[in-house]
Amino acid sequence: MKRLQAVLPIAAAAVLFVVVWKLIVVVGNYPVFILPAPEVVASRFVRAWADGIMTPHTITTLSEVLIGFGVGAALALVVGYLLARSRLAERLLSPYLVAAQATPILALAPLIALWFGTGLTGKVLICALIVFFPVAVSTMVGIRSVDRGLLELGRSLRATRWQIMAKLEISAALPQILGGMRVGVTLAVIGAIVGEWAGADSGLGVLINLARGSLFDIPLMFATLLTIALIGVSLYLVVVLIERRLVGAR
């Protein structure tokens, strides 16, 4: 019963979204190439998966997202910890991190494609770049917010530096770190698509361009967008599940 109560508003919101979408199409009398109706997109979505168009592109994008997120988040954890615990590191790195974050990834992506090619490396780098900042900042904030008393207690019990970091600091900072990862994992999806737009042979970003610019198959474009959204939501839910397992529901 409790689970039903939790799922019901989500299902109601989805139904409302589809109904409003359908109403806009009917009232506006929009043709398919401007705004396809939800049932047209749903049918194209099923057909694209059934005839195998979507699968290879999804595998490509998902690989880029997962590897890019892994690399970006791992680096961000290390740098975030350093920023939290070393004034020198903060002074040295902060300006560059903020500058990198402020630079539009859309402008950087073609350069990265030029330097690292249009293969997996460039996409992973773009995903890692876009994931890095939110995870690094959340890690830094999380580590800094660890109760000083707790750290003193650890030291008084002769815990090693490694033990303090692993058992106290990271454990206590986990809610913030995982909060950053929630944001980061959805940004990784955007990073992969932007990277594919800058140059690729496969991936959901490529399929969007094909559907829009070569095939003029707008329902396929919407079906691809739906797939991307589903990937983003699924990865977000995975992080939430991990968070619940490690931190508990809040």
Added chain:
Amino acid sequence: MRRSIDVVTGILILLVACSCNGTGNAQPTPPATPLKVGLGYIPSVQFAPFYLADQMGYYRNAGLDVTFQNGDDAQLVTLIGSGALDIGLSDGTSVIPAVSQGIPIVYAGTVYAKFPSVVFAKTSSGITTAAGLAGKTLGIPAKEGSSWIMLEALLASAGLTTSDLSISTYPDYGQLVAVEQGQVDSATGFANNEPVQMQLAGDPVTVLTVDSSTPLPGPGLVVGTSTLAAKKDALRAFVAATLHAMKDIITDPQAGLDAAIAVVPELAQDKTTQLAILNATIAQWTSAYTDAHGLGAIDPTAWQKSVDFMSGLPDTVVAKPVTVDQLVTQELLP
């Protein structure tokens, strides 16, 4: 005295009467018909006919109030289909898949009578024919769009497919640099761009075109079907004015360059290159067919060949069968 007053009054009455009579007979000037025109991605010398027609008053004299809007090809096709743009310059190879997907547009006038997308290579590469591409490397911006279709057509003319050569993508359009630096043996480009730049740089260049084997439709004037019905006279006047400007530029390319510089002053930085690009563009406007049937003429036989070729490709972008009658109209041509 009274007599002179009467005379002056009479003259004044006559003058007023004449003046009133004149005003009464004058036809009110009809308001100009607004036309929103879509051009390519960014303003450039390639759009000189439109700029010249505008600046020379050809559009205004035809009762048109023309505004230009730049955008990429896919965007223009959709905007024209939706009626947000009245007419635009778009790839013929985009019209075929777009119409097959139900986008209500039609090709109404040829601008590029030759297909401008080509394969180019340094003469020193030894590539002289399409067959010579076998086993070579080639750079292309993306494995889609008009360049990809042209490549497939060119290779098919020699019994080859895209798997018979090694293809690298250059999404940042860096394939010219790649050819110059020897990263690839050849690349796709536009007859009025990369080969011109290579020649100006002193590199002898070989250009392979697709026209003799598969006459793909080049960029031309595309209109929405509902706009065609609603503004036929205005669109016909627009096509005539644009063709007039094209003829002017064929006769005097410098006038076209000046018109383009008036719109994009940055082009004046390198007039030699821009004039060379314009001359190469002018060469694309005419073919044996337009020589026989007039500038802007549409060759239905060539369109049928293109539809057949594109429909038969393994990775065809033509979703549903289309006929040439659905794709082109001769109604707007002079």
